[in-house]
């Protein structure tokens with residue numbers, strides 16, 4: 243098949259695609275997930291076009307390029323017609339195609355189950371064919387819908403970040419999403435310009451699944467009032483990603499400034515890769531001979547609300563490093579823990595100047611899920627994890 247004619251919408255789509263899909267990406271074996279819908283048909287065309295440019299017809303030394311289609315068999319004839327369409331597209335483009343089929347078409351009925359089936363298929367096929375990338379055609383519209391979905395369901399900051407353009411799949415593969423900055427309607431315009439057909443997904447026309455309800459009911463309503471709703475949601479998520487990076491950096495500085503191993507940490511179960519206690523140094527009132535902590539990173543009570551995200555992030559890092567399970571800690575628990583660490587509970591007295599042994603005059607500052615208790619003295623907050631039964635991370 244000839245390359246697409248030089249049409250404006252196609253060229254613009256190609257530019258955006260190539261700003262994410264670098265030359266190095268073309269040197270890695272890739273399987274392109276194609277449902278037959280407009281987005282993934284466009285992605286197939288873009289990747290094939292780039293690949294041709296780079297390797298021409300010399301396939302002997304080029305990395306593998308394949309198309310993968312999974313037939314969920316949810317819509318009888320329609321599903322088979324989708325499969326047929328993708329097989330014919332692959333044939334026309336001269337690209338090998340791998341087809342997987344659901345063994346149990348009557349289930350699962352939930353969106354998460356369908357995605358898992360597809361994921362397993364991509365993992366197996368990538369492994370069998372020497373591909374490292376699985377390229378998917380999520381768009382800016384998908385991104386906005388996903389973020390809105392996470393937001394409405396209740397999400398931490400990770401959910402607010404939305405989908406990443408590169409993400410590990412298992413330990414050996416990478417999911418790539420080079421169309422995350424492209425609007426769905428721009429893809430359709432570009433495909434029309436180059437005369438490329440696609441299949442409309444009948445399941446996308448139903449409102450059976452929550453995401454499709456967001457896609458077909460909620461987002462169109464929002465766009466009527468806010469034509470740039472998608473861009474605004476995606477921008478909020480990008481800001482969140484930047485803020486998350488900044489909070490992680492500050493959390494690491496906070497750990498370096500305040501968190502120390504207890505002096506007896508070496509006897510404290512280190513050999514099992516588990517420590518049951520961590521100490522956090524508290525700033526003390528200025529006294530001769532007592533080292534001052536950097537007050538700028540220890541919150542004054544009036545600033546506590548601003549610092550809670552940093553202390554929370556620091557605690558999450560410490561939990562991960564100590565092997566303490568986080569499973570039962572919800573948002574309120576983390577906030578309560580951060581506040582308890584930073585607030586003066588009046589434990590001990592500043593005349594307790596021995597900063598190397600566990601303070602006897604510590605007061606309890608609370609309990610958290612998983613047998614965690616905190617104590618505070620003049621110099622330290624101690625977090626103690628009482629190990630009962632197995633650690634189940």
Ligand SMILES: Nc1ncnc2c1ncn2[C@@H]1O[C@H](COP(=O)(O)OP(=O)(O)OP(=O)(O)O)[C@@H](O)[C@H]1O
Nearest residue numbers: 275276277279280281282283310311312378379380
């Ligand atoms: N049945 C399938 N077989 C192979 N890949 C798929 C299949 N369904 C989806 N994908 C891949 O996963 C991506 C995201 O799927 P999703 O269903 O969220 O998107 P979509 O809006 O329906 O995309 P499209 O317009 O390409 O069908 C698709 O763009 C495509 O790359």
